[in-house]
Amino acid sequence: MKKVLGVVLLLLLFMLSELYFYGDEEISTLNDYEENVIEVSDPTELANEPVITDNLSFTAVEIEGCSQENIYLEEKEFQYYSYTCETEEQLIHLGNELVTGLTADGTIFLTEEAEEDYDEVLLDYGFTDKEEVLIWYDVDENTLVDSYDMSVPNFLEDYQIDREQHEKNWDHFIKLIPREYRLSVVDYTVFAHDYTLGYVEQFTYEDDLPTDWGFAMNVIDIESETERSATIIHEFAHLLTLGEDQVTPYVSEKSCQFLLLDEGCTQSDSYIQVFFDKFWVDIRDEVNSLASDPDMLYDYYLDNEDNFVNDYAASSLEEDIAESFTYFVLQLFPDNTNRVQDEKISFFYDYPELVELRIEILSRLQSIMA
Structure with a gap:
């Protein structure tokens, strides 16, 4: 198993952007939309399915060529707009408007303040900075079921029993990420740490069996909806980038024809393989050689600052694509690609399904932040 550790929260400075034109076929922001939406006249039969409803408490973004429907996820009592646009140019414009609406003051997300709370706890109790797993839950699709308490220091017991906060983090995950993209998650871990805010973990079994994933959130340091x-x-x-449709598990180094990661062998057309071919072929060995020395790795970032969206992205291929994707979702479309970091953000616009996914996530985030 491998933990994909951490996240460095973003300081995103937004700017007006040019639009990128892809074509004129109609785009829907829900996969298999006709199958997933049922009429609101009987919303109780399928609690996990989205339902068309009315009267959201916030205003939809109006873009010529785009329409919207109100969607209600009954189990979580959560509503959001599902948008459909005639062209991807309009879809990208819509995404920019959603980002602008979420960041009226020009900035979103903090970078360092989130680390202070747990640091203070550690100082108060003379504790080390190791990760403490407080509790983990089995997951049945949207629902937390059986839970298992771990042995923890006394000063963390209040956080361990704070089930309301545990569920708040989990519900945010359920509301923000579309159902079809999180079906592999079977485990939810609540932990405490001084700088790691979250991680995912692959569970491998016997050969040829599907792999499952665990999702983990820090219960102390995350204070705001933006964080x-x-x-x-x-x-x-x-x-998204390491799942079984992108990376084939249980492949030996000898049998892998492409890039061998801890999660398995990348498929030829996978997001991470194409990202590697474009941005990492010439630097991966050097970056990996610096991984054990944070100071040298940070110096490498400073020497190549235009190539990465932030210093955490420079730590590995996996973190680079994850951070670049986060900027892709939360930042306006780059108005130029003079820097490699802008090329990395633009990379995701080459995939129409990811442009749709960006709108889906931003629309859900609009509702969460309303």
Whole structure:
């Protein structure tokens, strides 16, 4: 098993952007939309399915060529807009408007303040900075079922029994990430740490059996909806880029024809393989050689600052694609690609399904923040 550790929260400075044109086929922001939406006249039969409803408490973004429907997830009592646009140019414009609406003051998400709370707890109790798992839950699709308490220091017991906060983090994940993208998550871990805000973990079994994933959130340091959202989007990016439809598990180094990761062998057209071919072929060995020395790794980032969206992205291929995806979702479309970091954000716009997914996540985030 491998933990994909952490997330560095973002300081995103937004700017007006040019639009990128892809074509004129109609785009829907829900996969298999006709199958997933049922009429609101009988919303009780399928609690996990989205339902068309009315009267959201916030205003939809109006873009020429785009329409919207109100969706209600009954189990979580959560409503959001599902958008459909005629072209991807309009869809990208819509995404920019959603980002602008979420960041009226020009900035979103903090970078360092989130680390202070747990640091203070450690100082008060003379505790080390190791991760403390407080409790983990079995997951049945949207629902937390059986839970298992771990042995923890006395000063963390209040956090361990704070089930309301545990469920708040989990519900945020459920609301923000579409159902079809999180079906592999079977485990939810609540932990405490001084700088790691979240991680995902692959569970491997016998050969040829599907792999499952665990999702984990820090129960102490995450205080705001913005911090929570950035963390979830980053960790979801790992699920998106390392899942079984992208990386084939149980492949030996000898049998792998492409890039061998801890999670398995990348498929030829996988997001992370294409990202590697474009941005990491010439640097991966050097970055990996610096991994054990944080100071040298940070110096490497400073020497190549234009190539990464932030210093955490420079730590590995996996973190680079996850951080770049987070910026792709939460930042305006780059108005130029003079820097490699902008090329990395633009990379995701080459995939129409990810442009749709960006709108889906931003629309859900609009509702969460309303």
